Amino acid sequence: MGFSQLKIPKICEQCGKPFEAKTVVTRFCGSACANKSGKEKKRQQKEAEKKQTILEQSAEKIAQMQTRPYISITEATILFGISKNTIHRLIKAGKVPAFNLGERLTRVSRKHLEEMFTAVEIPEEPKEKPMKLHYEIDECYTVTEVSVKYGVSPSTVENTIRRNSIPKRQVGNYVYVPKEQIDKIFAGK
Template identity: 55%
Template sequence: MGFSKLKIPRVCEHCSKSFEAKTVTTRFCSVSCANKAGKERKKLEKKQKEKETLLKKYSNKIAEVQTREFISVAEATIMFGISKDTLHRLIKRGMITSVNLGVRLTRIRRSDLEALFTSVELPPKKEEKSKPNFEVGNCYTITEISEKFHADPGTVNNVIRRNKIPTKKVGSFVYVPKDEIDKIFANR
């Protein structure tokens, strides 16, 4: 079997270095990269199999826990992702009802924990501001504002910036909506 004189530019799938492959099916730049990639693939397959076996092993237990009214602290930590310390703190505060049947036999009502997570209130939506009207008759220029309200143009610019009033620049003129400016300067 002879060697090909082809030199195909490739990028190694393991180390991401560029190299010249001699065959169309070459995926790695060296034997060590191929071995490392194979080991990683086997490790991922092993983890996947372990997860599947755990799910098969505990699927009945998970289904049973989800139907019971009272669950243990350890089961609650797994189901709801809360630490044991947090659960005990919630029990002390009286936010969760529990029953202590003996040493390490504290049982928690599952519906109380579910109620903690379902009662999340969203903040009220802020009213969206309407888009400013930059039509010809509805805007002032900076000089018009300073003349009308007897204010320095620098002061007018500071007021616009401080109150976040939208502006539109056309050529050398800066236009500001009349209604926004009138609201601000009417109070002063």
């Protein structure tokens, strides 16, 4: 089998430096980058496995916390994803009932926290009809036509198009903008 004379310009996936590859499937500039990439991939895999084992171990504890009417502040931070300072502020304001059973043994009402931090549905606003983005040339003005029709300078027309995000289309030397949107803007002035 003969060697290929190909020299394919590529960028190393590990270090980001350009190099010339001799095959289509080459991903790294050398063995050092390939080794680093392999080690990083193994490290990420170990981290993912570690996170999964922690989740499996804590699933039982979380299930137990969800059945108790009063939980500790640390457990509340885990369950509801809020900071300890927020919980202390709510207790001080009297919004969440809490009982102090001793030093570092403050318990808060899980039921009240659930009521405060449940998802609130926000009603969707009625959607406006979608604006047409592809206009035919007969449905459009050129910038010059707009400036002549409304008696403004071409630069004012360009600024208005840019400010109002009006879609424009260039064909050759002419820039076309939709008649209906231009008429709405300049008729009101």
